[in-house]
Amino acid sequence: MTSTYRIGAGTGFAGDRFEPARILAEHGDLDALVFECLAERTIGLAHQRMSVADGTGYDRLFLERFESILPVLSPRTAVLTNAGAADPRGLAHALLPLLEQHPNARSRRVAAVLGDDVMAALPPDSPIIGTGQTITELGDRVVSANAYIGAEAAMTALEAGADVVVTGRMGDAALFAAPAAVHFGWSPDDPQKMAAPTLVGHLLECAGQLSGGYYADGDRKIVPGLATLGFPFADISSSGDAEFGKVEGTGGLLSRATILEQLLYEIDDPALYQTPDVTLDLRSVRIDETGADRVRVSEGRAAHRPDRLKVSVGVRDGYLAIAGIAYAGIGALARGQLALDIVRERWAEVHHRDPAELRFDLQGHNSLRPWYQPSVEPSEVRARVSLRTFDAAAVTILHREVEALYTNGPAGGGGVETSVKQTTGIVSTLIDRDLVHPTMEMIS
C-alpha cells in the first residue's frame, strides 16, 4: 500500500472540456480518474431519449472522452464515471470495442453499477420535497426515478477486479470516495471512515471549479491561465487528510479561497451536508495552503449515515420557448419595453391567450434580476419573451409574434432569435435505504 492515493477529476459536468482529463491521465500519476457527467436533470433527459427509437440512455460524449485518454492512460489508473445515466450497462458494453483498439487497455475489466432506478420500488404516496404533492399526482408525466446511491456497489466492482466502473445516479462524491475507500480498506457502512473520502469527492466533483474556474473577478481574484485551466487531483492519506493540487504547467489556481468557495458550494446547511454514505458537518473543516497551488483539507466530520436516500424524479414538463429582438442607442430601453408591450397586447387581444403565461425580460437592463431597478440606461437591450407550455401551437405563435416585430414593431429592431426545446423537470423525494438494492455486474 502506498502512503497516499491520488484521484483526479476528469470532468465537472457532461459538457466539460476534454484536454484537462487527458493531461491528468498523461502527467497526473493518478490512481483513479473520475468523470462526473450527470447533472440532476440529465438522467431524466436520458430516460426520455431512451424511450424514443434508436435513443441511447447514456452520455454518448463519454465515448469520445474515453477514447481521448486511452492512448495515455496508465494501466494503474482506474476510471469511474456516472455517464451511464439511464443505461450504465449500455455504456459499459459500448466501451469494450474502444478498449480492444488500445494495446495498453485491452486487459481492462469493465463493470456496470445498477440498481439506482427505483421507478418500480418508489411508493406512490412518496411526498415531493417542497410542494406537498405526491408522486402519484404527477401521473404519466413521471419518466424516471433514480435514487442517489452510495459508494458500496462501485467498491464491490473494484474489489472484484474492475478498473473501469460505469454507474448511473450514484452520488457524485461517492464516485470519488469509492476507489479511495477500497484502497484504504474503509467500510462503506462506517460513516466515520467515509467522511474523509466523501469530503474529497465533494471538493473534486465540479473539477475546474476547485482549481480556479468560476472564481476570477477583478484585481483581487486573479486566476492565471484560465484558457488552459488544469483540473484538480487529491492526494489522500490513510488518515483521510487530503492535499489538493494540479498538474504543473497548467493554468488555474488552488488557494484557501478557491477551496472555501467550493467547500460550501450548493450546500444549504454546512452542518448537515447529505450524501448517500454520510451526512457531513463541514463547519470545522481546516483548509491550509501548503505550497504554490497545494492546499491541505482535513477534519470533515461525520454527523451520521442517513436512513433514507434522495430520489430524483424526472417529470415531462412540456416546451420551453424563447424569442427575442434587440435594440441599440438612445431610447433603446423604451423601444425594447414597447416591443414587449406589443407582444403582451396581441397575446390577449389577437390570440385570446393569457399573457400571464409569458415571461418578459429586457436583457442588458435587468433580466438577471428583474426585481431590481438599475439607475443607468443601457446602450442596448434585447427584448426577450419566454414561455413554458404543453401546447405546441403556443410556441409557434410566440416565435411568429416576435419575428413580426421586425416590420411591425419599434424602430431599429434587429437580430430576432427563436428557440424551443422539450424539457424534463426534476422533483425530489426520499426513499428508505432498505428499498434500494444497488448491484454491480462485470461486463468484461
Place this chain on the structure above:
Amino acid sequence: MSHLYDIAHARAGDKGDTSIIVVAPYDIADFDRVGDALGSEAVAAHLGVPVANVTVRPSPTLGAFTVVIRERLDGGVTRSRSVDPHGKSLSGHILEIATPTPQTES
C-alpha cells in the same frame, strides 16, 4: 458608498428553486462587517423576496456565510424561463449590498 464587493467574495449555486450563495470576507477581520451587511431583512430586500424566504448561516471557523434564498429561481433550473436559470449571476448581485463605510483613522 462601499459595497460587500470591496471586502468579500461570493459563489452562487442552486438546489431546486433555492439559490445558495457563499459569501466570504477576504480578510477574516471583516467577518462581522460582512455579517452585519447580510442581515436577513437586508438580503430579502436586495433579492426581492419575503424575509421568510431567507436564511443566513454563519460558519465562523471557516470564515464564510451561507445565504439561502428560497423561491428566487422561477421554479429552479429545470423549470425556469429565466435568462439565468441557475441564478449563477446572483453572486454578483449580492456583492452589491451596501456596507457602512468604516471610520477612517487619522
